Amino acid sequence: MEEVEELDRLIEEHFGRFNVSQRDDHHSDESDNEDESVNHDETISRRMTEYIQSQNDNESSAEREAEDNSTNGPENEDSFTGTCSRNCLETISDSEIDENIFQLRELSKEEKEMFVMGVLQKEAFGSLTRNSNERKRMRYSYSFKGVSICRDAFLKIYDVSRKVLSNTMTHMKQNGAIPREHGNKGKKPVHALKFEEIENAVNFIKNYADEFGIPQPEAPRGSDGIPPIYLPASDTKKAIHQRYLQSCDESHIRALKISSFEDVWLKCVTHIRISTPRDDVCQKCERLRKKIVDARTEEEKLSAVREFQDHIEAAKKERHHYRECIQEAVKEMESWQGEELKNVHYTFDFAQHFQLPHHARQMGPTYFIQLRRVQLFGVRIDSTSLQLNYLIDENQTIGQDGSLTNGSNAVISMLDHALNEYGFGEKACTLHADNCSGQNKNQYILAYLCWRVFMGFHETISLKMQIPGHTRCLVDSGFWHIRKLFRRSDVDAFSQLVDVVQKSASSNVAIPYQQDCRKTWEWRDWKQFLSSNFKAVRNIRKYHHFRFSCEDPGYVFLKESVDSVETKVSILKNAITDPQARARVRTPPGLSGDRQLYLYRNVRPYVRPQHQDDVCPPPTEE
Numbered sequence: 001m002e003e004v005e006e007l008d009r010l011i012e013e014h015f016g017r018f019n020v021s022q023r024d025d026h027h028s029d030e031s032d033n034e035d036e037s038v039n040h041d042e043t044i045s046r047r048m049t050e051y052i053q054s055q056n057d058n059e060s061s062a063e064r065e066a067e068d069n070s071t072n073g074p075e076n077e078d079s080f081t082g083t084c085s086r087n088c089l090e091t092i093s094d095s096e097i098d099e100n101i102f103q104l105r106e107l108s109k110e111e112k113e114m115f116v117m118g119v120l121q122k123e124a125f126g127s128l129t130r131n132s133n134e135r136k137r138m139r140y141s142y143s144f145k146g147v148s149i150c151r152d153a154f155l156k157i158y159d160v161s162r163k164v165l166s167n168t169m170t171h172m173k174q175n176g177a178i179p180r181e182h183g184n185k186g187k188k189p190v191h192a193l194k195f196e197e198i199e200n201a202v203n204f205i206k207n208y209a210d211e212f213g214i215p216q217p218e219a220p221r222g223s224d225g226i227p228p229i230y231l232p233a234s235d236t237k238k239a240i241h242q243r244y245l246q247s248c249d250e251s252h253i254r255a256l257k258i259s260s261f262e263d264v265w266l267k268c269v270t271h272i273r274i275s276t277p278r279d280d281v282c283q284k285c286e287r288l289r290k291k292i293v294d295a296r297t298e299e300e301k302l303s304a305v306r307e308f309q310d311h312i313e314a315a316k317k318e319r320h321h322y323r324e325c326i327q328e329a330v331k332e333m334e335s336w337q338g339e340e341l342k343n344v345h346y347t348f349d350f351a352q353h354f355q356l357p358h359h360a361r362q363m364g365p366t367y368f369i370q371l372r373r374v375q376l377f378g379v380r381i382d383s384t385s386l387q388l389n390y391l392i393d394e395n396q397t398i399g400q401d402g403s404l405t406n407g408s409n410a411v412i413s414m415l416d417h418a419l420n421e422y423g424f425g426e427k428a429c430t431l432h433a434d435n436c437s438g439q440n441k442n443q444y445i446l447a448y449l450c451w452r453v454f455m456g457f458h459e460t461i462s463l464k465m466q467i468p469g470h471t472r473c474l475v476d477s478g479f480w481h482i483r484k485l486f487r488r489s490d491v492d493a494f495s496q497l498v499d500v501v502q503k504s505a506s507s508n509v510a511i512p513y514q515q516d517c518r519k520t521w522e523w524r525d526w527k528q529f530l531s532s533n534f535k536a537v538r539n540i541r542k543y544h545h546f547r548f549s550c551e552d553p554g555y556v557f558l559k560e561s562v563d564s565v566e567t568k569v570s571i572l573k574n575a576i577t578d579p580q581a582r583a584r585v586r587t588p589p590g591l592s593g594d595r596q597l598y599l600y601r602n603v604r605p606y607v608r609p610q611h612q613d614d615v616c617p618p619p620t621e622e
Helices: 002-015 040-071 094-105 109-122 151-157 162-175 195-212 237-251 258-268 283-294 298-334 364-368 408-422 443-454 474-487 494-504 526-531 593-606 609-615
Strands: 142-144 147-149 229-231 272-274 344-350 354-356 372-381 386-393 428-433 460-464 508-512 545-549 555-559 567-570
Touching (some): 040 195, 109 162, 195 237, 195 258, 344 408, 372 494, 408 443, 443 526, 443 545, 494 508
Parallel strands (some): 386 508
Antiparallel strands (some): 142 147, 354 372, 460 545
């Protein structure tokens, strides 16, 4: 199909060649029903705090090490030739001197200093002179194994420099014979990075990724829960750093050098990566590829190759099945004469959020602040190649300050609106969704589809998902057209973003949450409503196909792959006694006072005057 080929071309343009998203299908089955997003900002903030602490510790350690290297040991081991009037070194054999030096060098810095203090204290004069006056300068005599020696000989034999010896004597006079601490201990280096500077760099990278990156819906197993974001393969860190320098110059703030910039990127926002031809691959593919390389025997290699081939074949089958579903839906619609439809196909997924204001020539300072965010959820009616793009402003989300948008309540609320308002009254349909356990594959999505069949809205519903890591679908193509026009447009207000979506492609339709002061759809508490009547499916993550039929109400038919055998499982916990009951409506809590104040103070100056009161109005009194 031309549309599928176009999607492949778009992904190849971004990643260098056609690959698929990097996710792991070997997740634990213990948390099948997680559906709320992790607070990624807290994770990144914790990383920044740990980074600046480690940087300060490293700076102090480096300074102490530099002083130790420059002051420990004689300035020049060959500089002393024994020219003192007493010829001190001639009375001591070279072997004794070397042995003493080697023994001292086996000690730690602190142990060596304490040993020298002991030798000096043994030979120190009293604190009073012969005339009983307080001695202004401490006097020491120098000796080695009971033999009196001069100061220069003492430096050589005890392997210390003049500066260390002088500092040690001063320390003994002021504090006595106790361990000496470095003067910079506990102090912040004058050239150390400040938290604000690190935060500015992190915000720049995050905002750059929001504008140009392609996010993945789920984080790989073993990570800290932040889904990867891939920047175009044409980008380089050096080029991004140049844009960062320009933004810092425009904002009149201190910029990090390239090495510090890359280090902050690596330590604080490691989930943001520049795409390479090998980056956006399925993690199982990568694991099996490494398994083949690491195999030692022929049997191990053959086994790994067979496992790899089986995985690729399974992904191809699911991909082929996805295309077949779309082809059948399009073919049926082309010849539709009003009869009952049986092959209607929908695809739904989230896009990366948009930030307002946005300008084609983006102002540098906006990379360092948290702009107003707009979420986008797409439902593609593949039968007619029409994509419904649900736009939710930051104050319209089901949670406060733009939160909970990707949760089950939000997904079901928008999907319910699409099926009810834009469906064809069909009794059978198929849905394809991204294979994200917390977002689309959970007990509430399954319960909702089962409920629709139970209530007679459909006779049969199938929910299908491709192999994790091989899940690109046509809704991504619609998102790409929107993003492409958005990047070269000036968008200050939410209404302008609606226009961009509408103009991006003939197949794209913008559906804002609120239009002409009326809500387009309602947020509902589907989780609470469905949890009283439906239960979870055990080990849900290993299944990719779910079917619901009016012939078996309250049951779900599970399949691990398109050609595997179905398993019938009951998910009905309690009988539905009130067929008229619906989930409770939830009112968006809007923006918090802190967020309103932040937008007013930091974002408003970058919004054109005619849109300032829409995007960043004065804070309301709570």
